[in-house]
Amino acid sequence: MTFKSAVITFPGSNCDRDAVTYLEDLTAGPVYKIWHEESTLPNVDLVILPGGFSFGDYLRSGAMASKSQIIKDVVKHAESGKYLMGICNGFQILTEIGLLQGALLQNNGLKFLGKNCFIKKRNTNTFNKSIDDGKILEIPVAHNEGNFYCNEDTLKDLLDNE
């Protein structure tokens, strides 16, 4: 069985080609490059929404991208239980769609944060199962709106679901 994947590009996306290159290297199956105006998503196992500044971050980061033509099929894909990953602006788009809870605010202190973060996995899932428990990963972040916000009920949901 081959693993099929798709990467969606919006105007202002970046690192979408990196995602495609990685998927081509790591998986044997086809990697579809999808423009946001396309109306149908091929039948794939994984969809990636890449980072960047979709639609110039106008209105709110990810707001316009979340209303793109292709998103209806992205929602169907997610609802069928298949894998969906949002990186950076892709994560913001997922919150704007409503597939993820909460929203992202401008960073406190108005700083654009570009730095390395050190993270460790706290649970095991499909995306991180090959990473050893306890291993510290050095992951770069670069964002202006990375301040996650949600109400208390949502926070409780998220913590309970951990």
Added chain:
Amino acid sequence: MRLKILIRLKSQILEPQGKTIEQSLVNLGFKDLTNIRQGKLIELDVPDNLETEEKNKLIESACKKLLVNEIIEEYEVLG
């Protein structure tokens, strides 16, 4: 008819741009201007022939679908 929609972050959410503006104003000597918060103003035309109720529905729908993220923002139609 031209309408204005004022969108702001909910009052319980820290609004860092307003804080920064406030600090600059203090530096300029405006010590009496406090609690500054910055929002967004959207101006748009709605058809003149719409009844008030239709107009309100149209605006509400546009706000909920795109213009406003009600998790963090609230809006007010200024007329």
